[in-house]
Amino acid sequence: TRSNSLAQADLATALHPYTDARAHEQRGPLIIERGEGVRVFDSEGRDYIEAMSGLWSVALGFSEERLVKAATAQMEKLPYYHSFTHKAHEPSIRLGEKLVEMAPEGLTRVFFTNSGSEANDTVIKMVWFMNNALGRPKKKKFLARTKGYHGITIASGSLTGLPNNHRDFDLPAIPVVHLTCPHHYRFGHEGESEQDFAKRLIAEAEETILREDPDTIAAFIGEPLMGAGGVMPPPEGYWDGIAALCKKYDILLVADEVINGFGRLGTTFGCQKYGFTPDILVTSKQLTSSYLPLAAILFSEKVYDAIADNTHTIGTFGHGYTATGHPVATAVGLENLAIIEERDLVGNAARMGERLQEGLAILKDHPLVGEVRGEGLIAGVELVADKAKKTPFDPIGKVGTRAFEIGHEEGLIIRNAGDTLALCPPLIVTEEDVDAILARLTRIIDRTWEWVQAEG
Numbered sequence: 001t002r003s004n005s006l007a008q009a010d011l012a013t014a015l016h017p018y019t020d021a022r023a024h025e026q027r028g029p030l031i032i033e034r035g036e037g038v039r040v041f042d043s044e045g046r047d048y049i050e051a052m053s054g055l056w057s058v059a060l061g062f063s064e065e066r067l068v069k070a071a072t073a074q075m076e077k078l079p080y081y082h083s084f085t086h087k088a089h090e091p092s093i094r095l096g097e098k099l100v101e102m103a104p105e106g107l108t109r110v111f112f113t114n115s116g117s118e119a120n121d122t123v124i125k126m127v128w129f130m131n132n133a134l135g136r137p138k139k140k141k142f143l144a145r146t147k148g149y150h151g152i153t154i155a156s157g158s159l160t161g162l163p164n165n166h167r168d169f170d171l172p173a174i175p176v177v178h179l180t181c182p183h184h185y186r187f188g189h190e191g192e193s194e195q196d197f198a199k200r201l202i203a204e205a206e207e208t209i210l211r212e213d214p215d216t217i218a219a220f221i222g223e224p225l226m227g228a229g230g231v232m233p234p235p236e237g238y239w240d241g242i243a244a245l246c247k248k249y250d251i252l253l254v255a256d257e258v259i260n261g262f263g264r265l266g267t268t269f270g271c272q273k274y275g276f277t278p279d280i281l282v283t284s285k286q287l288t289s290s291y292l293p294l295a296a297i298l299f300s301e302k303v304y305d306a307i308a309d310n311t312h313t314i315g316t317f318g319h320g321y322t323a324t325g326h327p328v329a330t331a332v333g334l335e336n337l338a339i340i341e342e343r344d345l346v347g348n349a350a351r352m353g354e355r356l357q358e359g360l361a362i363l364k365d366h367p368l369v370g371e372v373r374g375e376g377l378i379a380g381v382e383l384v385a386d387k388a389k390k391t392p393f394d395p396i397g398k399v400g401t402r403a404f405e406i407g408h409e410e411g412l413i414i415r416n417a418g419d420t421l422a423l424c425p426p427l428i429v430t431e432e433d434v435d436a437i438l439a440r441l442t443r444i445i446d447r448t449w450e451w452v453q454a455e456g
C-alpha cells in the first residue's frame with residue numbers, strides 16, 4: 001500500500017530528531033496524514049487526540065482555515081521580502097505593533113527569527129553586542145538552570161540544561177552557569193517547604209553571581225514554567241527573588257516564553273502568571289500555532305538604545321536572517337493572535353486548564369504516580385518506582401517510553417520527558433476533549449502499571 005512504501009522511504013532516508021534510530025528501523029514511522037481540530041489521523045486512518053499540540057505549539061488545532069487564508073492572501077500579494085537595509089513590509093510591522101501592545105510594560109521593541117533556537121542565539125548576541133557597546137566586554141556569562149530548555153543550536157543548546165543536548169555535542173560552547181532546577185518535588189530537601197526551597201535557590205544564585213563576579217554575568221534566562229525538561233512550575237517566591245537579584249547586580253532577565261507564551265498558563269505570558277517583568281521576552285510556537293516557522297524577541301528600550309548607539313559599528317546590528325519577519329509567517333502570526341483574542345482562548349485555557357488540573361489531581365493516588373503538576377493547559381504526571389520514597393525508575397525513561405507507546409494504542413498523543421508524561425493540548429479544547437484526554441490518560445497509566453508489575 002501507499003503508506004507502506006512511504007514508511008519504506010522514511011526508513012531508507014530519514015534521521016529523526018529525538019528518536020532511537022535503531023529502534024525506529026524495527027518499528028517504522030507513525031505517519032500523520034491530516035488534522036482536524038484537536039485530532040490528527042494517521043495513514044491507516046486511526047485518529048488520535050493530539051494532547052501535545054504537536055510540539056507544545058498548535059494553539060488553534062490542526063484545521064484553522066483562517067490561517068490558511070491569511071497565508072494564501074499574503075502569498076498572492078507579496079510572497080517574500082526582507083527587512084534589511086531600511087526595508088519593511090506591512091505584516092511584520094503590524095505583528096510587531098501587536099506584540100508590543102500585548103507585551104508586559106517596558107517591552108517596546110521586536111526582532112523576528114524563524115525558530116526559538118535562533119531567537120535565543122539572537123538574544124545572546126544582542127546581549128554581548130550591547131555590553132561591548134557599553135564598554136563592559138567582560139559582562140558575557142549567562143545564568144540558566146539544569147533541565148531548562150532553550151533550543152539546540154550551538155549557543156542556545158549551551159543554555160539548555162539537559163544532558164542529552166550536551167553529551168557528544170561538545171556543549172556548552174559559550175560561558176554559561178547552570179543553577180539548580182527549581183523543581184521542589186525532585187530537588188527540595190527532606191522536609192523543606194516550597195518557600196524555603198525557593199529561598200535556598202535564590203541564595204545559591206546570589207552566591208554564584210558573587211563567586212563568578214557580577215561584572216562577568218550578563219543575563220539570567222529561564223522559562224517561567226519549565227516545559228520540555230518535564231513541566232515544572234516554579235516554587236512560590238522564586239521569580240520575585242530572581243528578578244530582585246538581576247536588578248541588584250545589573251543582570252538582564254530573559255523570559256523564554258516559547259512554550260508559555262500566548263495563553264498556555266491561562267495568562268497571555270508566563271511572567272504575568274508569576275508576577276515579574278523581564279528585560280527580554282522570547283516567543284515562538286503558539287505565535288503562529290506553528291503553521292509557519294516564526295519567533296519573536298521582545299525587548300526594552302534600554303537594550304535597543306545600547307545597540308542603536310553602538311559607536312563601534314555606527315549603530316548597525318550586524319545580525320539577521322533571510323527570513324527575518326517573513327511576510328507570510330508574520331501574516332499568519334497576526335491572524336493567529338487575532339483569533340486567540342476574538343475567541344478568548346486565553347480565558348478558555350484558564351477554564352479548561354482548571355478542569356484538566358482537577359481531573360489529573362485524582363491520579364495522585366495511583367500507585368505509579370509520584371507527582372502531578374502543571375498550570376493552565378500544561379501538565380506533567382511523573383511516574384515513579386516507589387511512591388513513598390519518590391524513587392525513579394532505572395533506567396530513567398523506560399517506563400515513560402512504554403506509557404507513550406500505549407498512548408498511541410489508546411488514541412492519545414502525549415510525550416514523555418524521562419518518566420514524566422507531558423500534556424499540552426491545543427488552546428481550543430472543549431470540556432468533552434478534556435474529559436476524553438483524562439479518560440484515555442487514566443487507561444494509559446493503568447495499562448502501564450500492569451506492564452510494570454508484569455515486568456517485575
Ligand code: PLP
Pocket residue numbers: 055114115116117118120149150151152223227228256257258259284
Ligand atoms: N525555548 C523553549 C522554552 C522551547 O521549549 C523551545 C522548543 O521546544 C525552544 C526554545 C527552541 O525552539 P525551536 O525548537 O523552535 O528552535
